Amino acid sequence: MQHTQTSPSDLAAFVDDHFPERGIRPDPVIAQSWYRSVVEHRLDPGAAGRTHVLGADAIRQHQQQHQQYLAIASQGVSGLARRVVPAGFAVLLSDEHGITLDTRLPEASHIYTQAGLVVGARWDESIAGTNGIGTTLAAAQPLIIHREEHFLASNFRLSCSVAPIFDAQGLLRGCLNATCLNSNGPKEAQYLTLQLVILYARLIENAHFRECYRDRLTLSLKPIDDIADLANEQLLALDDNGRIIGANRATFVAHQRDAAPLLGARIDSLLPTSVDELLHLTQGGARGVRLRGQQDDALLDVGLRIPSQRHRPAPARPPVRSSHPDLQQLAGGDARLQQAVQRVRKVLDKDLPILITGETGTGKEAFARAIHQASARRAGPFIALNCAAIPETLIESELFGYRGGSFTGADKKGMKGKLELAAGGTLFLDEIGDMPAHLQTRLLRVLAEREIFPIGAQAPVALDVQVVSATHQDLHGMIGDKRFREDLYYRLGGMSLALPALRERSDRGALIEQLLAVQSSGVRLTEQARQCLHAHAWPGNIRQLLNALRYAVALAEDGVIDVDCLPAEVVQVVRGEPLRIDSQDPASELLQRLRRHRWNISAVAAELGVARSTLYRQMKKYGVVQPNDRL
Template identity: 35%
Template sequence: MEVEVLNLDVCSENAGRDRAIVASQRRCQDRVSAPTETTPLKSLSPAALATATKRAQTLLNYAVATVENTFELVEGTASAVAVTGLDGTILFSRTDANLTDPSGQPIFQPGSCWSEEAIGTNAIGVSLIEQTSMFVRPAEHHITWLQSYSTCAAPLLDHRGKVVGTLAVVTKSKLTQLHTLGFIRTTATLVENRMLLGEMTDKIVLIFHPELGNIETIKQCIVAFDKQEKLIATNAAARKYLGLERHSSTALGFNDIFDLPLAELFISATQHLSKPLSLPLLDGREVYIVLNRGSSNVSGSAFNLPRETIEAHPNTDNAHVQRKDIADFTLRDLDTGDPQVHRVIEKAQKIIGLDLPLIIEGESGVGKEIFTRAFHNSGPRRQGPFIAVNCAAIPEGLIESELFGYEEGAFTGAKRRGSIGKVLQANGGTLFLDEIGDMQLQLQGRLLRVLQERKVDRLGGDKAIAVDFSLICATHRDLRQEIQAGRFREDLYYRLNGFRILLPPLRERTDRVQLALLVAQKEAGGREIIFSSEVVDMFERAEWPGNIRQMQMVIRTALALARPGNVLEVEHLPDEFLSDIYHGGNDAIQSENLNNCRVLMPEAGNLADLEISAIRRALASTKGNVSEAARLLGISRKTIYRRLEKIGPARHL
């Protein structure tokens, strides 16, 4: 996706910014318990930080990589980059050395609080109060020790336009071209767009703009509709273009915005698969959309139609649309040639339709949820709901209400009409409890009672509700060891342990390439993807410590780098993945594919000399152009400079 930095001159006088700074400084002066000139940063306890991180997991899923990439641009300039929560707490950060507060703690350390109340006037605190991006010059900070720094922050908005955190930079550098407000605002927008697309994979997602050239740029508009064609998500560009309020929960439908029924748009899309379409709005304006079948993921797929919409228009020529998504796979689809997996599938097929609980064991990332969905899709309950619950991902204080539901007014903050709960949502279908080994003991007792009585008591309710579902559990823990440690109920274990299967780790499977092609088809929205022979070899050799989850991310990254082509080459693979293959994790040379002449690892030899040799060859090939050499090698320019510094200038070429 093209990254276009917004044209903002933060050095010029800006009345709105100045007003916000003055207002903040006055609040700090008037506050009785205002921070003092030497106030160190307040920090959360490890337990409180873990809770805050879990609460903000969705945001972190999409912001962490951005923090890493942004820091790579400013590393070595006495700077730090972070993502914060809604209260100004640093959740994840990268920082140069020697940036500390008066107590000697690193600046932007996870857990430290940068709210205005905690540390006075600073960009994070003011940005959260004003809900806009903010740049604070050194002298404008409230406390003395911060007056050596400039701070910059931009709010991060969710799909409803609600602030959920900030992306922030603090720096001592006077070379601020990389730290401008425009850069941070642009980067924050990219995070927001990725988050919206990543969280709307089962919705109808449209990407549009009145100018075709702005599709898949920072200016693109994104909207998402539910199965009833109601608008449920927008990005900032769409809200601005459509004139929608940021925090309003609109009841607008598809036909309240676009002057064309969704069914007709769908038909047109299938007839003009890769071509831009012109779509009229009700107010007479015309926009361009690009439709792309498949999952709406962080790489920016433009359109995702749910199965209900497809089935509603059976006369449509939808051969391309009906490509199976992983969520629609049956067990037969997962049988891609590995003998271990084949035996597991054969065993699972024998209990389909039986009222027998299933426990799936295996390392993290081996595809337990994919297998569970395929099991559900292969049985008589396939028309019913499939409800997945990650017992390790839901905060402790919420998991009981998430599982069993609650009545209106059951507790402070309860929804007006209460909540049905995941167990009742699974009625008539399948309930999948992932990481069951992480469930709290007290909830294990409630779950056991539900399984025995087939009834659910909602919090604040006065009657039990009958429920009927197929139960599947998964864990990477040894539940028998958890029982011995007193962390898992033995009676619940025997109630769940109707049938156990073990999914093998990816490193032990013989169908890695076939599985990779399957993943690539899904990540590419169904279009044909071809692996070069070198990529096939690497996929076979890789240890895959992160299993299928790692494979998905490797392929997703490679597809992004290969766009618009459909052939994945070694140069498209992520640096860390290549590093693990070539050097067993050494990060010196992450890719050694140079003009189709790969540097082969000998059985013996000096690795450092081999790395320097590869760099020299790349520099010679590019006539000393470091940037081009870095691109060919798949590493950063700084990596080249660091390696060359170690050997001295006389040996560079």
């Protein structure tokens, strides 16, 4: 999170004015947190301590949403617990919102649970003020928050050593915390505990990185002079063009001063070599090499890891049908889209409207749902309104609602509009470019005043929604033609997310495999069918690709999709030679193959990489007849 910084002199004066009785001079990070707790969050340091804990159902739902994160982090949490719990420390794992997901407590656990060290507890600064979890997330750096450094007096007996946990896009996923109670020693006594927490947080990050990119080419860079420091190992994931699509925290830190962003950069900007040269130098990943970095000329141990299917990316594990892909899954391996998603994550929960643009079929609603799920509003409703699919006469009532008896034919009970239904959650305005002009004016006023007047209402209704809009139209051109309000455009576009067309995505091949795995885990593509799918321009984008794959899966025989299973508009580019038979006498070669396999049609089809139906058609074309079919 980004916060306004106060000058050191102003912070010192603030501490003297508000906390003279504490008798400590906190470092600037903690003083700044005290300032936020008073000025931004309006908290009282002397207020009675009250633990804010989610209900049982909300805890189960929250843990389910973070299932993968919990599974990956569990070994790190257990490893740290084995070393510090016997010494009287509680170990906690939180998410990026400061909600505790997992705990490991000493034997006298009731003492720790009474202090709020439980699963489901909320420790974000807006609720608990300065504390280990909330302030570490706000500062995005490892911290010790010792006794009276906590904002609330009720937390003075806690001493917390906390390290943030980042994902492979450099974004916060949560933090790891070791907390002891009633520590009478100085703050410096917790320094070694903090180093241990940092080490296990880095191990969790690296495990998360390896899980995310298990099917990608990855690099390990270790500075020669720091070979004993595991936290300094840099891990990078590359796409097929040698561009960086993911990295661990050590890599982001090492390159944080670079002018150009790390994600999307080519590997030869970091190392004096290319991917092909690395494959040669490492003998296909069998040995490490030493190279000097391009930036600072430092000597590095370089290791290369190649997935088992280098040129055919293994399909991702099919998601549960009822679950929705998150932002990282939607970004896939495309470096530009990953950068865009990284920017989106930084503006989440900042009360900024988001405008998603892109061609029809690029997945705008999918991204809107993923934005909702990634936000603090994910427990609230996600309400979608397609502005192009509702008659103009009904859009006003659909959007703003009405009260009972407000007009002839109205429901006696009235009807809540989409804006009111979305309270506490996200309102998705799809095809916003098709909204009528008079409603654009009303929507602009609503966004400015943060309240709505349903038709027939006597009093306004407060508006508490995150607005996400989407369009495939050129709004700038519409503004020039006076068909879209310029002031509304700037109200809706607090941040813009431009989705690339499928033909422009660098991860098109992997995306095809992943979507096919979702449709049917037991179906595979022949090489010609795969080339055909890769070569198509996909004017309908991902929506068209999904329909093509569903069609192909329906026609596949023996679990094989060949060219003949694809829709006609997709096949045009490779209609040359459906079978890989190089002989000048294809009939003779077909006959030889069939005889070698004793006329086992399935075996010959598998050898040629085609479906049985294709083989039968070729046999008919070349006059090859099975012995038992001869008259």
